[in-house]
Amino acid sequence: MLFFRSFGTYSREMILIEIKQASHMKAAVKNIPMLPIIVALILLLGASMTFAVMTGPVSIHPAAVWKIVFYHTFGSNMQVDWSSAEGNIVWNLRLPRVIMGTIVGAGLAITGTAIQALVRNSLADPYILGVSSGASVGATLVIVFGVFSFLGHYAIMISAFTGSILSIILVFFLSQVSGKISTIRLLLAGIAVSMILSAITSFIVISSPQEEGVRNALFWMMGSLSGTRWEYLPIPAAAVMVGLLLLWSQYRALNILLMGEEAAVTMGIPIEAYRKFLILVTALITGVLVSFCGAIGFIGLMVPHIVRLLMGSDHKRVLPVSALTGAIIMIWADICAREIISPEEMPIGIVTALCGGPFFLWLLRRSSYSFGGGR
Amino acid sequence: MTVSVENLSSVIDGREILKDIQLTARQGEFIGLIGPNGSGKSTLLKHIYRLLKPDTGTVYLSNQDIFALPSRQVAQSLAVVSQESPLLFDFTVEEIVAMGRSPHKRLLEADTKADHAIVLQSLEQVQMQAYRQANYASLSGGEKQRVMIARALAQNASVLVLDEPTNHLDIHHQLQIMDLVKRLGLTIIAALHDLNIAAAYCDRIYVIDEGRIVRSGQPVELLTTALLREIFRVETDIRIHPITQNLTITYLSPS
Numbered sequence: 001m002l003f004f005r006s007f008g009t010y011s012r013e014m015i016l017i018e019i020k021q022a023s024h025m026k027a028a029v030k031n032i033p034m035l036p037i038i039v040a041l042i043l044l045l046g047a048s049m050t051f052a053v054m055t056g057p058v059s060i061h062p063a064a065v066w067k068i069v070f071y072h073t074f075g076s077n078m079q080v081d082w083s084s085a086e087g088n089i090v091w092n093l094r095l096p097r098v099i100m101g102t103i104v105g106a107g108l109a110i111t112g113t114a115i116q117a118l119v120r121n122s123l124a125d126p127y128i129l130g131v132s133s134g135a136s137v138g139a140t141l142v143i144v145f146g147v148f149s150f151l152g153h154y155a156i157m158i159s160a161f162t163g164s165i166l167s168i169i170l171v172f173f174l175s176q177v178s179g180k181i182s183t184i185r186l187l188l189a190g191i192a193v194s195m196i197l198s199a200i201t202s203f204i205v206i207s208s209p210q211e212e213g214v215r216n217a218l219f220w221m222m223g224s225l226s227g228t229r230w231e232y233l234p235i236p237a238a239a240v241m242v243g244l245l246l247l248w249s250q251y252r253a254l255n256i257l258l259m260g261e262e263a264a265v266t267m268g269i270p271i272e273a274y275r276k277f278l279i280l281v282t283a284l285i286t287g288v289l290v291s292f293c294g295a296i297g298f299i300g301l302m303v304p305h306i307v308r309l310l311m312g313s314d315h316k317r318v319l320p321v322s323a324l325t326g327a328i329i330m331i332w333a334d335i336c337a338r339e340i341i342s343p344e345e346m347p348i349g350i351v352t353a354l355c356g357g358p359f360f361l362w363l364l365r366r367s368s369y370s371f372g373g374g375r
Numbered sequence: 376m377t378v379s380v381e382n383l384s385s386v387i388d389g390r391e392i393l394k395d396i397q398l399t400a401r402q403g404e405f406i407g408l409i410g411p412n413g414s415g416k417s418t419l420l421k422h423i424y425r426l427l428k429p430d431t432g433t434v435y436l437s438n439q440d441i442f443a444l445p446s447r448q449v450a451q452s453l454a455v456v457s458q459e460s461p462l463l464f465d466f467t468v469e470e471i472v473a474m475g476r477s478p479h480k481r482l483l484e485a486d487t488k489a490d491h492a493i494v495l496q497s498l499e500q501v502q503m504q505a506y507r508q509a510n511y512a513s514l515s516g517g518e519k520q521r522v523m524i525a526r527a528l529a530q531n532a533s534v535l536v537l538d539e540p541t542n543h544l545d546i547h548h549q550l551q552i553m554d555l556v557k558r559l560g561l562t563i564i565a566a567l568h569d570l571n572i573a574a575a576y577c578d579r580i581y582v583i584d585e586g587r588i589v590r591s592g593q594p595v596e597l598l599t600t601a602l603l604r605e606i607f608r609v610e611t612d613i614r615i616h617p618i619t620q621n622l623t624i625t626y627l628s629p630s
Contacts, residue, residue, distance in 0.1 A: 120463065252477045258464045259474065262457065265426050267530070268450030268478035313464040 034317050037310075041324035045102070048331045052098045053090055055335055057343060065090055092230075100228040100236065100292070101334045102327040105299055107240035107289045109326025110319055111282045112300030113307075114247050117254045117315065118278045119183050122371050125301035126286040129190035129279070132295035133197035134167025135160040135287065139220050139294070140204045144213040156220070157232075160291035167193055168283040172276075181275050183261070222347030223296030225334050232292055239288040244323055246281055251315035258313060298352040299326050299333075302360050305371060309363065329356075376437045376452055376533040376562055377401050383422060383432035392418050394586045396432070400534070400564050405557060407577030407594075408566045411607055415586040416566040420538050423564060424455045436534065450478035454527035456520065457538040462511055468522050469507045472497055475529030497528035501555060517548030524555060537565035541572070570607075574598055574622040582606055594622050604630050 053065045064082045068090040071078050080087075111126040119128070127133070138159035141147045148155040171193050175186040205217045247254070253274060256264045264271050289296075303326040304318065311317045329352075336355065337348040364371070380398040384391065393415050400406040408416050421427045423434050425441055434441045441449050454475070462471075475497070476490045498504045501521040506514065511522060520540060527535055537556065541549040549569070553576050556563060567573040573580055574594040581591040584606050590597060595615075603611045603624070610627040 122463070249483050252474065252480060255466070255470070256474050256477060258466075259462060259471075262426055262455075265446065266424050266450060266453075266455040267474060268445075268447035270446050308465065312470065313466050314470050 034311075034321070037321060038324065041321065041328065045324055045328050045331075048328050049098050049102065052101070052331050052335050053094045056089070056094060056338065058086070058089055060086055060090060069095065096230050096233060097225050097228040097334070098331060099233055100225050101330045103233070103236045103240050104225070104289050104293050104296060105303075105326040105328070105330025105333075106323035107236065107243065107285050107326075108296065108300040108330075109303035109307075109322040110240070110244050110247055111285050111289075112326075113304040113315070113318055113322050114254065114278055114282050115300075116304055117257045118275060118282070119187050120258060120260070121183075121187065122305065123301075124187070125297075126282065127194070127290075127295060127297075127300070128187065129283065130167040130171045130193040130197060131164040131283055131286040132290050133194040133201065134163040134165070135290040136163070136201040136221050136295065137167075137197050137204065138163025139291075140201050140217045143217045143220060144204055144208040157291040161287050163197075164287035164290055165283070167197055168279070168287070172279060180272060181279075183275075186275075186279075219347050220294045222349035223294035223352075224337070224345070224347050224349075225293055226345055228292075236288050236292050239285050240323075243281055243285040244319065248316075248319045250277075251319060254315040254319075255313070294347070295349065296330075296352060297349045298356040298360075299330060302356050303329065305360075306363070377435075378423065378453075378534055378562060378564060379435045380419070380423065381432050381435065383419075383429045383434065385418065385422060385427065385429045387418070387427075392586050393422070393429070396583075396588055398564075398581055398588065398591075400562050402562055403560055405563045405576060405578045406565070407573040407580040408564065408583060409568075409570060409573050409580055410583035414583045416583055417538055418586075419583065420455075420536055420564065420566055424453060424536050425449055447478050450530060450532075452532050453534045453536065454530040454532035455536045455538070456523045456527050456540050458540070458542045466511050467507070468498070468503060468509050468511055468514070469494060471511050471522055472525045472529050475526040478530060493531070494525075494529050497525040498522075500528055500559075501525045516543050517545070517551065520544065520548070520552055521555070524552070528559070532561070534562045534564070535559070537563065539566050539568050542568065570598065570603070570624050571621075574624065575619070598622055598624065 050062050050065055054060050054062055064086060067078065068082060068087050071080070071087075072091050108126055112124075115124045115126055115128060116122055118124075138161070139156050142149075142156045142159045148159050151158055171186070171189045172181075174189040174193070175181050177185065201217075201221070205214055208214045208217065253264075253269050256267050256269055257274075259267075261271055264274075286300075303322050307318050307322045307325055311321055330348075333348050333351045333355065336351045337346045340346055340351070378398075378400040380396050383393055383396040385393040396419060398406070398419075408419065410416050418427065422429050423441075425434075425446060428442060436444075436449065436452060441453075472494045473486065473490070476486065476493065480486075480490075495504065495507075498507060501524050503518065503521050503525060506518065506522075511519065514522065524540075535556065540556070541552050544552065549572065553572060556565075557576055565577075567577075577594055579591060580594055580597050582589050582597070582602065589606065590602065598613060600611050600613055603609055603613075608630050610630045612625040612627060614623055614625075615621070616623040
């Protein structure tokens with residue numbers, strides 16, 4: 001993948017710089033200017049999105065992809081030199097799905113970053129507080145037993161979102177001791193509630209009267225972007241954009257949070273209110289994303305680490321770069337999910353874990369980055 | 376800026392950790408806080424920097440009750456350097472010091488040239504400007520504490536609270552840090568472990584034992600063999616050193 005190759009050259013340059021500086025200076029945190037990185041990632045994102053729309057059972061020329069997109073966004077005084085099937089594939093089938101991938105990838109990456117700062121733990125991911133297991137209970141209830149069927153297409157989403165919000169509320173209250181949230185209790189309450197809800201989900205799935213229900217439930221739980229339509233996009237897009245702006249506006253506080261609770265208090269962060277704010281924002285973003293696409297794993301854990309490895313830990317840089325990186329990786333994961341066993345589709349969670357896992361292990365073995373474990 | 380602790384008592388888990396504490400630090404004064412392990416030194420400091428709330432009494436910062444002020448406003452005038460704490464994620468020295476500007480920044484306000492200048496100036500004051508781009512985690516203990524002091528300086532605070540700031544440092548770095556802090560001319564309240572260091576640097580010392588301030592005064596009058604026997608349970612020989620003119624405590628045996 002293009003992204004991985006460019007990453008390789010950067011680290012080689014950085015190693016050279018580090019060797020040069022080693023004689024008079026301690027090892028530098030990577031200090032790459034942010035603007036060129038952002039521009040490069042936006043270009044890469046555009047290219048990846050185009051490629052994702054081109055690829056499929058019917059391959060479509062990139063020029064045609066762009067023309068169709070222009071035609072639909074800027075009006076009809078354009079010469080139509082593509083078939084209506086092509087137009088339909090690009091505009092109605094593939095583009096919404098690719099945009100959803102962008103939104104979900106960006107959203108999971110920024111919530112992962114924020115959650116890791118909130119609990120000061122590099123093992124945390126957006127699902128650690130139980131959002132996804134709550135959503136799974138809601139979704140499997142719909143898939144297996146058809147509850148809320150009067151809600152039509154939106155039944156799974158509404159039920160999953162409700163489940164995720166209920167589970168985060170539960171975790172939130174369990175982690176409070178005399179009105180204060182303790183980080184370690186928050187983590188443990190999240191894990192315990194997740195285990196209980198996963199057990200309930202398993203019970204629901206094995207009670208399924210039909211084989212198909214089991215399969216669909218499993219597929220949902222691994223996450224998928226299939227079946228995305230234009231109507232589905234506004235809510236996740238708004239959640240992720242508002243979330244990114246809210247978190248980015250708090251980059252100083254997020255940095256200070258990594259220094260520990262005591263340091264945060266002495267530098268003027270109202271820590272209790274702030275923790276609640278972060279739990280609320282991350283839970284809402286994650287809840288929305290999970291209810292539309294299932295619990296897509298690994299992106300929220302992996303992307304923040306990749307970005308910190310490249311850019312250092314300053315959230316002013318980490319958040320926007322994570323959003324773009326997460327989007328790009330998600331798009332490529334979705335391309336793989338569609339293509340590997342085509343015409344069948346794989347759940348995207350399998351791809352992110354199968355491709356992301358080994359890559360992450362490689363990072364773990366080779367780099368000087370501490371993964372938030374100190375030295 | 377003055378700091379005064381008035382009638383402060385604190386109960387934690389049903390135990391009275393601090394009992395009716397009275398303490399004043401005048402403008403520019405270096406106040407030492409000494410006492411045996413578990414006497415309540417750190418707990419008292421945690422109240423002064425607002426991490427813990429007292430059950431009765433309060434802390435005034437130039438006549439303003441700190442528990443009635445927003446935490447951001449307190450952070451603009453009071454900074455803290457505590458014992459070396461592990462930092463788990465990679466930050467550059469400059470990024471860490473820049474965090475000290477946070478209480479002065481409004482939401483969405485970008486770092487200005489002035490902020491940048493303050494950060495550099497703070498690093499120069501602790502002679503760490505050459506390490507600007509270095510990874511904080513790769514520094515030695517003494518260098519880390521100097522960076523933490525620079526961060527406190529970047530906060531532009533006029534009161535500095537130190538919780539055993541030289542705890543893990545070798546003697547050279549202990550003296551270096553103490554000299555550095557003393558030269559700043561800020562109002563300082565420091566919990567100190569080493570009695571010789573306390574005697575050499577403090578203008579006044581408060582002795583805390585079992586949650587009470589038992590004595591206070593200038594080092595020369597305060598630190599006596601009788602006091603150290605009573606509070607620290609140790610036999611000592613105390614003299615004025617001919618070269619430094621400082622009080623020098625030699626420990627003879629535990630009593």
